[in-house]
Amino acid sequence: MIQKQRGPGGNRGHAHAGRLGARQVYGKISRNGVRLPDDWRNRLPDPTSYYRKRVAKLGKAQVNDWAQGQCPFHEDRNASLSVNLSHGGWTCFAGCDSGDLVSFHMRLAGLSFKEAVRELLGLRS
Numbered sequence: 001m002i003q004k005q006r007g008p009g010g011n012r013g014h015a016h017a018g019r020l021g022a023r024q025v026y027g028k029i030s031r032n033g034v035r036l037p038d039d040w041r042n043r044l045p046d047p048t049s050y051y052r053k054r055v056a057k058l059g060k061a062q063v064n065d066w067a068q069g070q071c072p073f074h075e076d077r078n079a080s081l082s083v084n085l086s087h088g089g090w091t092c093f094a095g096c097d098s099g100d101l102v103s104f105h106m107r108l109a110g111l112s113f114k115e116a117v118r119e120l121l122g123l124r125s
């Protein structure tokens with residue numbers, strides 16, 4: 001004989017349900033370090049020292065602080081790259097692109113924008 005028990009036979013005595021308390025409160029400091037400091041632009045390295053280390057055959061600054069050197073983004077024999085030693089802008093006259101110091105570093109190091117900024121600020125672990 002099979003007894004089917006259906007219906008509201010419930011006597012559920014579970015009383016200890018929601019007790020997440022004060023435990024999980026800490027540990028909320030921006031985990032993946034994605035935030036940039038508000039003043040990151042002011043903390044970028046000096047364009048002169050930055051480019052001196054990374055651009056081959058970088059010449060002296062000329063008009064308006066632009067200096068020529070070899071572009072690291074293409075096979076450059078002619079110093080096609082022009083970088084600005086004041087504001088950090090760059091242009092490759094062979095057609096690679098142009099941009100600012102951050103975009104230069106992104107491209108050179110293969111980083112995203114935030115990664116590049118963090119590395120330039122020395123925040124990368």
Ligand SMILES: [Zn+2]
Pocket residue numbers: 071072073074076080081092093094095096097
């Ligand atoms: Zn180039």
